[in-house]
Amino acid sequence: MSEAVTTACIGLRAKTARAIVVVLAGTAASPHAVTRTEIALASAVNPDLFQPYHEVMDLPWERATLAVHDAERAIEGAATRGLKALVDELRSRGMRVSSVGIVGAPQRNLAAIGSPHIRAHAAEGVLFRHVLEVGSAGNDLPSAVHSERGFEAAAAARLRLSIEEMRTVLADIGTPWRADEKAAAMAAWIGLANQLTAKQ
Template sequence: MKQSNPVAIGLRAKTARAIAVVIGGSAESPIVLAKEEIRLVDPKLPGTAQPYHEVMDLPWEESQRAVHKYVRAIQKVSSKELARLIKQITKDGATVTGAGIVGAKDRDLTRIGNNHIRAHAAEGVLFRSVLEFAANKNGLSRRTFSDRDFGSIIQAELGKKHSSLALKIEDLRRSVSPPWRTDEKQAALAAWLVLHGK
């Protein structure tokens, strides 16, 4: 059965926040239905803004255990925020088909010797993973894209259609309030790939 008014949510993971762009319309004429920044911190637990910075002076194994309370709080907040966005979208009759998440890919963090650099890298992975958790918790199918490889992934999937889609996404800036930076464009492209891609 075909869904009425299908849309997808694109999420660009950042430290303590995500850029969300909701895309609808046809593959040839995408439209932005919503664009916002979602805060992924618990105001009652300030360490959720940069959880690995809170524990970066601990040995890595110990910091993994110590950061767990922050991770649980961030998962809870991200799930609630995504549920709120889904509710906002669906109240007007749209059907959310899934989420496209762009963020830091998994990597071996033990290979990073500098604690401060490792904290930043770990937070990049963490905030992408909590968005995956939130999508799963809200029953959304999802695709995850590495921020560093995103351009080549799109090129590989779309081939020659890549440049025309990139122009369409760029032109969407006319229909939304600023900003419309790389983060917003990546979120929009991720949503488009979920809605119309393979």
């Protein structure tokens, strides 16, 4: 008789050069935390990957986007490998990952930002969120992207809970939560809720 497979959802909070990870399993009504960790998207071996747009921020925007191409591909590779290692580890524990929820900077018109320094920060916010989408696709995992702006209220609405009710459940399933871990957990929780909706 084969062992039952537990379905899990990965929540990611995109940060500069890393992703905060919280994995939840169970149901939307009764989620439980499986693990919390980080995925490194850059390392000291190649320090240019930490802030690639800062490295070229004095270039005209069109040239800057071309100049970071290789760095972007390298960061996408790190995201894909990091997620694969996580999925493999969860699989070894009898879990199947059904989806990935990603919290990060929303898409925006970067070319319209006048300050090169502010634009570099904004571009990296978009980049480090986007590479997690690429990494998810590279592991054949569907992903849902959530804007970091007003995410707590949006998550509560999606889960059909008040913010206080949602906070209470989060406190029950894992403490202490850092703000970024809470965001990742909420993204994973929405994944569990979406899974239920898909079955109905």
